[in-house]
Amino acid sequence: MFHPCCDRRLKFIVDKGLSSRLPQSTCRFLSMDERLFRFASMWKFSMRSPASEAVFALQIRNLQKSFSAPAVDDLSLTIRAGEFYALLGPNGAGKTTTLRMVAGLLEADAGDVSICGIDAFKDTIAAKRVLAWVPDEPMIYDKLTPLEYLEFVSGLWSLDADFARFKADELLEQFGLGPHADERCQGFSKGMRQKVALAGALIHEPRLIILDEPLTGLDAGSARQVKSVLRGLVEKGVTVIMTTHILEVAERMADRIGIIAKGQLIAEGTLEELRPRAGESGTSLEDIFLDIVNGSAEASALRDAKRRSQGAAA
Numbered sequence: 001m002f003h004p005c006c007d008r009r010l011k012f013i014v015d016k017g018l019s020s021r022l023p024q025s026t027c028r029f030l031s032m033d034e035r036l037f038r039f040a041s042m043w044k045f046s047m048r049s050p051a052s053e054a055v056f057a058l059q060i061r062n063l064q065k066s067f068s069a070p071a072v073d074d075l076s077l078t079i080r081a082g083e084f085y086a087l088l089g090p091n092g093a094g095k096t097t098t099l100r101m102v103a104g105l106l107e108a109d110a111g112d113v114s115i116c117g118i119d120a121f122k123d124t125i126a127a128k129r130v131l132a133w134v135p136d137e138p139m140i141y142d143k144l145t146p147l148e149y150l151e152f153v154s155g156l157w158s159l160d161a162d163f164a165r166f167k168a169d170e171l172l173e174q175f176g177l178g179p180h181a182d183e184r185c186q187g188f189s190k191g192m193r194q195k196v197a198l199a200g201a202l203i204h205e206p207r208l209i210i211l212d213e214p215l216t217g218l219d220a221g222s223a224r225q226v227k228s229v230l231r232g233l234v235e236k237g238v239t240v241i242m243t244t245h246i247l248e249v250a251e252r253m254a255d256r257i258g259i260i261a262k263g264q265l266i267a268e269g270t271l272e273e274l275r276p277r278a279g280e281s282g283t284s285l286e287d288i289f290l291d292i293v294n295g296s297a298e299a300s301a302l303r304d305a306k307r308r309s310q311g312a313a314a
Contacts, residue, residue, distance in 0.1 A: 056114070057081040057208045057239035063101060063111035065263075071097045073263035074111075079256075081116070081207070082237045084230070086244065086254035090293055094263035095243045096136075099210050103133040116207050129157075132206035136213035138197035142186035146177050146196045149185065150203055157204040164203065171199040174229050176222070190217035198226065202233075209233065211242045215249060227253060251285040259292055267292045 060077040064070070072094045079085045089095050100106040102113050104124050113120040113127075120127040140149055147168060154164035172178045175195040180188070185196060194217060201209065209230075215223045230240050231253065244250055250257060251271060259267040259274075267277055275283060278291040 055081060057083065057116055058102065058241065059112075059114040060098070060102070061112040061114075063098065063113065064109045065094075065097055065101060065106070066109055070263050072101070072108075075260070075263060075265055077258060077265055077268075079239060079241060081239055082234060083239055084234045084253055084255045085239070085241045086250035086257045087241060087260065088243070088247070088250060088257060088289060089260040093260045095260060096212055097263075098260070099133070099212060099241070099243065103131060103210055104128055105133070129204070130207040132201035132204075132209045134197055134201045134209070134211045134214060136216055138190070138193040140185050140193055140196050140200070143184060145180075145182050145184055146172060146199070147181040149196060150200055153200040154203050159204060167203055167205075168199075171202055174225070175199055176225055191219055191222045194218060195222060195226065198229075202229075206238070208239045209241070211240065213244055214242060215244065215246060247284075247286045247289060257285070259289060261293055 056078055058077070058079040060075060063072050063075040063077075065072040075094070075098060077098075087095050087099070097106065101108045102115070102120065104120060104127065108121070115127045116130050118127045118130065141152070144152065150168035150171065151164060154161075154168065159167070169178075172181050175198065177192070177195055177199065180192070185193060188196070194214065198211075198214065211230075214226060214230075218226060227249070230242075234240055234255075242250070242254075254271075256268065256270055257274060258265055267274055271285060271288075274285075274288050274292070278288040283291075
């Protein structure tokens with residue numbers, strides 16, 4: 001009856017006897033499965049796969065943002081629910097600016113963003129409830145321990161205290177932070193701080209996770225842990241969007257890849273779909289990326305030169 005991702009939660013509810021918190025007048029007429037489902041609803045987590053509620057996790061339409069020059073230029077992008085999507089591009093391409101607008105941290109000049117069917121610009125609170133954002137620089141409170149930090153974040157989301165503690169223990173175990181759960185974060189390495197930040201982002205069980213360079217500063221073992229957690233989430237229907245300069249990671253993990261340059265989407269598809277753009281069937285993602293980006297840069301330079309010559313002629 002239940003989605004596989006709920007197995008451990010159901011065992012926790014049964015072990016704790018928490019389904020007995022339902023009114024007895026209601027329980028008399030319900031099977032154990034029905035009791036668990038209703039109790040889960042009271043706890044504000046879904047017994048269904050997150051992907052079942054929306055076909056598209058993210059839809060961007062004609063998004064624009066300018067500073068001294070256009071950073072995001074009429075960008076449109078659609079990402080399906082339950083997809084691992086890698087957003088690639090050279091430095092200054094507009095990746096982080098785009099994702100900050102999606103996360104509600106930066107106001108767009110124009111365009112629309114829909115997150116799991118929610119208008120992110122009109123209903124910002126509802127959109128943020130199904131979203132997690134993890135920047136490249138982890139932002140955590142140094143004086144708190146990892147467990148205290150997760151309890152603090154779960155309180156911001158108004159999670160049930162019992163479930164929040166269960167979920168915190170689960171995340172600390174997944175990220176290998178269990179032995180350090182009661183140590184203050186101020187002495188942690190950047191990699192450990194990144195894992196604490198990731199755990200905090202996942203505590204409310206978001207349906208869309210946006211990660212800006214999540215593997216930066218992680219050693220090989222920690223990177224493997226993070227990749228394993230992310231792939232497990234995608235298998236359960238969660239959508240992951242990741243920016244990275246480590247193209248080998250994108251090549252191995254991503255279901256689809258989007259490449260942007262100068263704020264525009266210049267290529268998108270699976271690795272096999274992108275290979276013909278580079279002209280060689282056996283090229284790596286690095287070769288494909290460089291061919292596409294360099295080709296786009298040359299085309300952009302030609303367009304700029306044409307505009308300048310037309311302006312001079314006028």
